[in-house]
Amino acid sequence: MIHYEDLNIGDSVDLGPTSASADEMVAFASRYDPQPFHLSDAGAANTxxxxxxxxxxxxxxxxMRLMMTGRDEPLASLGSPxxxxxxxxxxVYPDDxxxxxxxxxxxxxxKSRPEMGLVQFEVETRNQDEVVVMSFVSTSMMARREPD
Structure with a gap:
């Protein structure tokens, strides 16, 4: 596993690729974000x-799935605040x-939990044309190999 001590400021990794089909997008949107442009071509046509x-x-x-499963070794993540x-x-369009x-x-x-360190990750999600489609900064609580 990749622990707090294994990560250095400036380290960068590219993960993926992954994609979602039109059916997967519609299924997700139907359950969690049922806006017309996420449900059909017709609903998105005039948007x-x-x-x-x-x-x-x-x-x-x-x-998030790429971040957790896209490396050869998993992160020793303890969650995120x-x-x-x-x-x-x-x-993002079908099959990007x-x-x-x-x-x-x-x-x-x-300072309060010696078994962990906090790591701030800058994340950019890109499509096949290297266009940034999403970005965020994530703070992860990472297990330490040998806490003090």
Missing amino acids: YFGTLAASGWHTAALT GFENLRWRRP ALTARVTVADKRLS
Whole structure:
């Protein structure tokens, strides 16, 4: 597993690709984000999107999966207190090939929990044309190999 000590500020990794079919996008949107442009081409026809587009929350879920399963070794994650600056920058369409570039922006030891450190990741999700479709900053609680 990748622990707190294994990550250095500036480390970057590209993960993926992953994608979602039109059926997967509609199923997700039907359950979690039933806006017309996420449900059908007809519902998106006269909108900014023009055709069926993924929910941003679906894009975030795909990115999270890459972050947790896209490495040769899993992260020793203990969860997250949250994220900041979530931006959906461009639409994601059926079968777009998405990759996530994850960069260690900062890290520090926890003051109250010696078994963990906090790692701040800058995340950019890109499509097959290298266009950033989503970005955010995530703070992860990471297990330490040998707590003090």
